Amino acid sequence: MSKITYMTQEGFDKLKAEMEHLISVERPKISQQIAEAREKGDLSENAEYDAAKEAQGLLELRISKIQEQVRNARVLDATQLDTDKVYLMSKVKIKNLTNNMVMEYTLVAENEANLKEQKMSVESPIAKGLLGKSKGDIAEVKVPSGLVKFEILEIGR
Numbered sequence: 001m002s003k004i005t006y007m008t009q010e011g012f013d014k015l016k017a018e019m020e021h022l023i024s025v026e027r028p029k030i031s032q033q034i035a036e037a038r039e040k041g042d043l044s045e046n047a048e049y050d051a052a053k054e055a056q057g058l059l060e061l062r063i064s065k066i067q068e069q070v071r072n073a074r075v076l077d078a079t080q081l082d083t084d085k086v087y088l089m090s091k092v093k094i095k096n097l098t099n100n101m102v103m104e105y106t107l108v109a110e111n112e113a114n115l116k117e118q119k120m121s122v123e124s125p126i127a128k129g130l131l132g133k134s135k136g137d138i139a140e141v142k143v144p145s146g147l148v149k150f151e152i153l154e155i156g157r
Contacts, residue, residue, distance in 0.1 A: 004072050006088050011112035012075050019066040022059060030056045069111065083155050086130045088122050093154040094130065097138070102153065107131075126150070 007015075030052060037049035076089055086092055086107065093104045105120040107130070113121035120127050129141035130152065139150045 004074055005069060005109050005111070006074050006076050007109040007112055008089060009075050009077075011109060012070075012073050015066060015070055015073070015111070019063065019070060022063050022066070026059055027063070030059055079157065081157060083157060084134060086133050086152065086155055089157065091154075091156045092130060092152060094139075094150040095153055097149040097151055104154075 033052040034049065034056065037046055037052050040046060040048065081087055081089055083090070088107055088109070091104065091106045093102060095102045105118050105127075107122045107127050108119045110121040110123045113119055113124075122128070122131065125143055126139075126141050126148075129139040130150065133139050133152050135152050135155050137152050139152065141148050141150060
């Protein structure tokens with residue numbers, strides 16, 4: 001049974017675009033490489049042919065995984081979600097009570113996570129500690145370096 005993945009419309013669109021690129025651009029490229037390698041003769045000692053076949057296998061695996069993700073994706077509309085508690089797609093401003101550092105993140109599906117864009121995976125220890133909490137709550141999060149307390153300052157979309 002496949003795992004349902006919740007994601008933003010933006011994340012879903014990126015996933016579909018990647019899948020379409022792999023199918024319409026990368027797949028024909030690799031097929032061409034295999035055909036060219038075949039023309040060079042003996043396949044038993046043809047490194048180009050072996051490399052192209054291996055690349056084809058990896059590409060087909062990636063396409064298959066993306067197709068499964070697209071099939072099992074559920075796109076969430078952030079405007080319809082409650083802002084009283086922290087959920088997937090919540091934009092949270094938190095304060096690390098150990099060092100008083102204030103951070104702001106949007107909690108997203110694992111495949112959309114990108115800390116440079118301040119998008120944190122809901123699978124991360126910090127996000128798991130924040131889920132279900134309300135503004136003003138203190139979340140105690142177990143991280144590799146120990147226990148860290150975060151105060152939830154704001155919840156938005």
